[in-house]
Amino acid sequence: MNPILQVENLKKVYSDGTVALNNINFEVHPGEFIVVIGPSGAGKSTLLRCINRLVEPTSGDVVFKGKKINKIGARQVKQVRREIGMVFQNFNLIDRLSVVNNVLHGRLGYTGTIKGALGLFSKKDIAEAEEILERVGLSKQKYKRADELSGGQMQRVGISRALAQRPRLILADEPIASLDPASSKIIMDHIFTICKEDKITAIVNLHQVDVAMKYATRIIGIKSGEVIFDGQPSHLTKNIIDEIYSNAKQPLVNAQ
Numbered sequence: 001m002n003p004i005l006q007v008e009n010l011k012k013v014y015s016d017g018t019v020a021l022n023n024i025n026f027e028v029h030p031g032e033f034i035v036v037i038g039p040s041g042a043g044k045s046t047l048l049r050c051i052n053r054l055v056e057p058t059s060g061d062v063v064f065k066g067k068k069i070n071k072i073g074a075r076q077v078k079q080v081r082r083e084i085g086m087v088f089q090n091f092n093l094i095d096r097l098s099v100v101n102n103v104l105h106g107r108l109g110y111t112g113t114i115k116g117a118l119g120l121f122s123k124k125d126i127a128e129a130e131e132i133l134e135r136v137g138l139s140k141q142k143y144k145r146a147d148e149l150s151g152g153q154m155q156r157v158g159i160s161r162a163l164a165q166r167p168r169l170i171l172a173d174e175p176i177a178s179l180d181p182a183s184s185k186i187i188m189d190h191i192f193t194i195c196k197e198d199k200i201t202a203i204v205n206l207h208q209v210d211v212a213m214k215y216a217t218r219i220i221g222i223k224s225g226e227v228i229f230d231g232q233p234s235h236l237t238k239n240i241i242d243e244i245y246s247n248a249k250q251p252l253v254n255a256q
């Protein structure tokens with residue numbers, strides 16, 4: 001099976017000289033549920049953001065479904081992003097909008113922003129958004145304002161918005177970092193089950209190694225912008241975990 005995503009010699013140096021990613025290489029196959037672990041500042045967020053070009057890589061390639069997405073123009077980026085759903089740590093909802101309208105924002109890549117701003121979504125889109133909300137157990141909350149929800153409920157809206165894009169790949173950046181343990185379990189269960197049922201590939205950044213071990217089909221360990229483990233959870237030994245998290249040195253800074 002062809003990889004859905006290839007990350008090749010990826011490097012990101014921020015304008016202040018911080019080397020956030022250095023020579024990252026891996027392939028992702030359809031159906032994988034990859035968890036990226038690593039200490040704070042390791043480069044996990046930068047990696048996800050380079051994949052969907054929220055951050056421009058300094059060098060190297062990101063190949064999604066055979067297309068180098070770091071070499072395409074803005075219009076094509078928009079098209080590629082439709083197929084890549086993003087779930088954020090702080091949910092990124094629009095507080096004053098209803099739950100269902102937040103979910104419908106996942107359709108903007110298809111309807112266009114002006115129609116979306118006017119709330120001109122098709123009946124089909126609305127029915128689909130409602131179906132997704134039912135799946136994540138939020139039917140009763142669909143007309144509530146987003147800011148009236150609990151954190152766990154907000155994240156379920158975040159997941160629903162990503163699903164409304166009908167993505168082939170979901171990138172989740174610390175989706176449970178702001179949640180209590182009970183809500184965290186609900187969120188991870190939803191992401192895992194939905195990806196499995198809908199055959200969506202996932203890359204999830206997590207701080208918690210135990211949670212990574214529970215859900216991942218593959219774990220990538222990053223430290224100081226470099227991959228130092230890439231394999232099955234059963235191969236992630238205590239020594240390797242210690243190596244990833246111990247002496248988390250400051251990221252390299254380019255000598256200017």
Ligand SMILES: Nc1ncnc2c1ncn2[C@@H]1O[C@H](COP(=O)(O)OP(=O)(O)OP(=O)(O)O)[C@@H](O)[C@H]1O
Pocket residue numbers: 014015016018019020038039040041042043044045046047251
């Ligand atoms: N816009 C930026 N400008 C300069 N440096 C940045 C920028 N964004 C991130 N960095 C730096 O790049 C490095 C990697 O950051 P990144 O946020 O990707 O790490 P992370 O593993 O996601 O950390 P955390 O788990 O704390 O979110 C860090 O040293 C960070 O300070």
